[in-house]
Amino acid sequence: EIVLTQSPGTLSLSPGERATLSCRASQSLSGSYLAWYQQKPGQAPRLLIYGASSRATGIPDRFSGSGSGTDFTLTISRLEPEDFAVYFCQQYDGSNPLTFGGGTKVEI
Amino acid sequence: EVQLVESGGGLVQPGRSLRLSCAGSGFSFNAYSTAWVRQAPGKGLEWVGFIRGQAYGGTTEYAASVKGRFTISRDDSRSIAYLQMNSLTVEDTAVYYCSRCAGYNMRYYFDSWGQGTLVTVSS
Numbered sequence: 001e002i003v004l005t006q007s008p009g010t011l012s013l014s015p016g017e018r019a020t021l022s023c024r025a026s027q028s029l030s031g032s033y034l035a036w037y038q039q040k041p042g043q044a045p046r047l048l049i050y051g052a053s054s055r056a057t058g059i060p061d062r063f064s065g066s067g068s069g070t071d072f073t074l075t076i077s078r079l080e081p082e083d084f085a086v087y088f089c090q091q092y093d094g095s096n097p098l099t100f101g102g103g104t105k106v107e108i
Numbered sequence: 109e110v111q112l113v114e115s116g117g118g119l120v121q122p123g124r125s126l127r128l129s130c131a132g133s134g135f136s137f138n139a140y141s142t143a144w145v146r147q148a149p150g151k152g153l154e155w156v157g158f159i160r161g162q163a164y165g166g167t168t169e170y171a172a173s174v175k176g177r178f179t180i181s182r183d184d185s186r187s188i189a190y191l192q193m194n195s196l197t198v199e200d201t202a203v204y205y206c207s208r209c210a211g212y213n214m215r216y217y218f219d220s221w222g223q224g225t226l227v228t229v230s231s
Contacts, residue, residue: 035217037153044205044221045145045153056219088153094214097171098143098155 002026002091004101011106019076021104023089028069033092036065036074039103040085048087049074076106084108110134110220112206117225120196128191128225130206137187138162141209143218144180144191146202154202158209158216159189169214174200196229203227 003026013019023034032052037045047056049065052072062077076083089101116128130142143158157170159180168180179192189206203226207218 033215033217037218044224045218046221047217047219050210050217050219090153090217092211092215092217096169096214098214098216100153100155102152 001097002029002093002095002099004089004091004099006087006089006101006104008104009102011104012108013079013106014108015079015081017079019074019079019083019106021074021076021087021106023067023072023074023101025070025072025091029091029093031093032068033094034065034067034072035090035092036063037088037090038083038085039088045088079106110208112208112220112222114204114206114222114225117204117227119228119230121231122197122229124196125192125194126196126227127193128204128206128227130189130191130222132187132189132208135208138184141216142180142182142189143207143209143216144178144189145205145207145218145221146200147205147224148199148202151202156191156204160213164213193227196227198229201227201229 005024007022034052036049039045053065086103086105111133113131141160144156177195182189203224205224206222208220209216210219
């Protein structure tokens with residue numbers, strides 16, 4: 001099983017600041033098979049990034065993803081008030097199970 | 109617009125069964141694989157399983173924690189996927205989301221999600 005470790009657990013920032021979230025895999029992903037999701041309280045997750053760096057439809061360009069192998073990053077260039085949420089990474093490298101990271105909470 | 113709507117959640121006693129439904133609309137339901145992902149209260153996301161689309165024969169994969177107890181099926185004529193949950197335990201208490209899978213075979217991420225349905229297992 002590929003374990004994803006997200007850090008930090010909580011990120012305390014202000015609107016307008018840059019957020020950098022990390023997701024580390026326990027073994028190298030053979031391709032860029034990593035996705036990022038945003039979840040707000042009481043809501044379903046929403047796909048932000050797939051293929052490590054491709055933005056999903058309708059996602060603002062302040063969200064960007066990067067990385068390969070075992071280390072991946074989600075960057076929010078300038079935080080907007082609506083960006084304060086929990087972010088999860090997910091690997092889909094081809095083996096069972098599909099796994100998610102534990103999440104990073106971005107708070108004001 | 110892609111929509112997924114879950115139903116069937118509720119309070120159930122340990123050891124009993126429950127069946128969840130996921131109705132899809134706004135896309136060719138039979139062409140996509142459908143997954144179930146759950147989230148225990150205050151916890152992270154856990155993949156439960158998925159059923160492949162028609163082109164891949166509608167075969168299924170499950171997480172080890174539910175294999176042998178949960179069964180995913182689909183009725184493409186009605187654009188509905190089901191999650192049959194048997195021998196429920198308190199550890200199965202969670203919000204259950206259905207999601208549309210993007211990608212192929214086991215290489216799936218989830219590009220659309222339903223609003224979720226809460227399953228509470230308690231005596």
